[in-house]
Amino acid sequence: MYSFKICVVLLIMLHPVVQARYAWYGPGNGYAYFVIDINLSYGDAKLQCGYYGATLAVHAPKDRRIMKILEEHLTVLTEQDYWIGLNDIQREGRFVWEDGTLLTKSQENWYPTEPNNYGRGEDCVGGNHAGSLKWNDYRCSYGKLYALCERAL
Numbered sequence: 001m002y003s004f005k006i007c008v009v010l011l012i013m014l015h016p017v018v019q020a021r022y023a024w025y026g027p028g029n030g031y032a033y034f035v036i037d038i039n040l041s042y043g044d045a046k047l048q049c050g051y052y053g054a055t056l057a058v059h060a061p062k063d064r065r066i067m068k069i070l071e072e073h074l075t076v077l078t079e080q081d082y083w084i085g086l087n088d089i090q091r092e093g094r095f096v097w098e099d100g101t102l103l104t105k106s107q108e109n110w111y112p113t114e115p116n117n118y119g120r121g122e123d124c125v126g127g128n129h130a131g132s133l134k135w136n137d138y139r140c141s142y143g144k145l146y147a148l149c150e151r152a153l
């Protein structure tokens with residue numbers, strides 16, 4: 001009975017956290033967001049978002065003002081690295097969003113010295129590099145980032 005009570009207390013304590021992390025949140029730009037908090041490659045992150053009828057986030061990362069609102073509500077975005085829908089897979093140095101639009105200068109939010117296409121090449125982009133809220137290019141197969149998913153409201 002004692003351990004049952006502990007379980008109930010733990011569930012009540014954990015429930016809002018779990019709910020907050022998995023609830024879709026709309027920062028007011030016409031899209032809703034949530035974070036898949038497991039370590040994924042870029043390809044798997046795309047797939048996982050797809051299971052929820054979503055894509056990797058494009059519209060929020062284009063806009064620092066919206067990202068700030070998201071970071072306040074989905075605090076995991078300030079604690080972990082996560083994939084966004086941006087890559088230069090097709091042509092080195094030419095970063096394209098998953099909606100097919102080109103990355104513009106004013107949208108850029110790179111961590112200093114990034115993107116560096118390090119080593120055998122890095123073509124996929126993640127946010128909050130080194131806890132900075134800024135971007136880094138990673139190897140797309142690097143399976144250590146969460147996924148920021150987006151769907152239209």
Ligand SMILES: [Ca+2]
Pocket residue numbers: 088092093117121122123124137
């Ligand atoms: Ca690259």
Ligand SMILES: [Ca+2]
Pocket residue numbers: 114115116117118122136137138
């Ligand atoms: Ca890099």
